[in-house]
Amino acid sequence: MSDTPTTPKTRTRTKVERPRLHKVILVNDDYTPRDFVTRILKAEFRMSAEQARKVMITAHRKGSCVVSVYPRDVAETKATRATDQGRREGYPLLFTTEPEE
Ligand code: TYC
Secondary structure, three states, X not given: OOOOOOOOOOOOOOOXXXXXXXXXXXXXXXXXXXXXXXXXXXXXXXXXXXHHHHHHHHHHHHOXXXXXXXXXXXXXHHHHHHHHHHHHOOOOOEEEEEEOO
């Protein structure tokens, strides 16, 4: 150990917070056909047929289901695009977004 007096070094730490991710949520309704919901999930959210079917059935049974999480702008764009595809076919299919806790 050396006897040289040491001056405490101060360190500046810049806190960088990761941007919060946002959930895309599929909301159940009584009118949109199951196969249509599954097709949208596969196309817009790049899910396998099996994954898409599971998410669709969960929303059908429980009222809603988290599809995936993304940075905010991606989540909003995907939710809007997927909802619009239902509207174009006359279905009330709805995808919403909310920040992750
Ligand atoms: N409940 C619809 C039906 O029975 C199917 C459906 C599932 C619709 C999930 C929307 O988010 C949904 N045809």
